[in-house]
Amino acid sequence: MVKKIGIDLGTTNLLICVDNEGVIVNEPSVITVDKESHKCIAAGAQAKAMVGKTPGNLQTIYPLKDGVVADYEATDMMLAHFFKKCDLKKMFSRNEILICCPTNITGVERNAIRDCAYHAGAKKVYIEEEPKVAAVGADLDIGQPLASFVLDIGGGTTDVAVISLGDIVCSASIKVAGNRLNKNITDFMRLEKKLSIGEMTAEKIKMEIGCAMVDPEDSKTMNVSGRDLTTGLPVSITISDAEIAECIHASLMEIVKACKTVLDVSPPELAADIMTRGLVMTGGGALLRNFDALLKQELKIPVYVAENPLNCVVDGCMKMLKNL
Ligand SMILES: Nc1ncnc2c1ncn2[C@@H]1O[C@H](COP(=O)(O)OP(=O)(O)OP(=O)(O)O)[C@@H](O)[C@H]1O
């Protein structure tokens, strides 16, 4: 039997959907490997819970980096784990897999993604560019002769694209996304607050009090625990959303700049559409508080956040699987 499977192989999250069944996997893109046996002992949420806490014989691996396969073997192991768990790899199955990739990647990087889909058990593989699929998932009618302007901010990459008549007209992809913001926060805590924190804590800070612009009526603070770099002892300090907004500002402006670059090269007729139809934000980064307001202020066009930004790519896959 032919099963049509869609995969959003993200740097941070792996989502898998099956035609007529829906989303069957929504897990962090991470695995824990036993260093000696090279066996995957945990994947997804179970592996993420171990990040920063593993003993010497275990290793946490993020198989994807900047939206592309960084560790080929680990990507295979992660996909094999979930395909087995969901009973997707059967002896005589003829799976067709639609897998997404960032725009502007090299042929080698594209082939690596394709090969991983074949290793997962595909008989046929289709590759689609992430912003296009995200636009479909965000319910934009990309087949029309009208510009759809999409900004997909993931964990490793930010993709910006103008789409018309079903295809990407102009695009940009930068390696400034959620992971970079986490790093900005870790660096700020180390350099300014003399506090060493782990990546999970940085991400928690971003999600709880991170924002692109501070709202004086609704300012937030948070207690953060880590290791004091001067005494070496565990301590807890309070930080404000204004401090976090400042430390991530330069990265957010790089994303704004990528949008401006794409606007700059888009054909005038499509630019006119964008003036009225605006920009649609997808990907987990779209959930950063007030990022839409910052983009609106900088780009001077309407900006909308998709209804369920983290699921746009997999939702788009679901729709596209129907027409494979
Ligand atoms: N509420 C939130 N505020 C800010 N950032 C968030 C929020 N929720 C999730 N994120 C960030 O979104 C990112 C994950 O988004 P997403 O799942 O779209 O990425 P991905 O598809 O795995 O990555 P990529 O597309 O780059 O390969 C992470 O960096 C996460 O920290």
Ligand SMILES: [Mg+2]
């Ligand atoms: Mg993504």
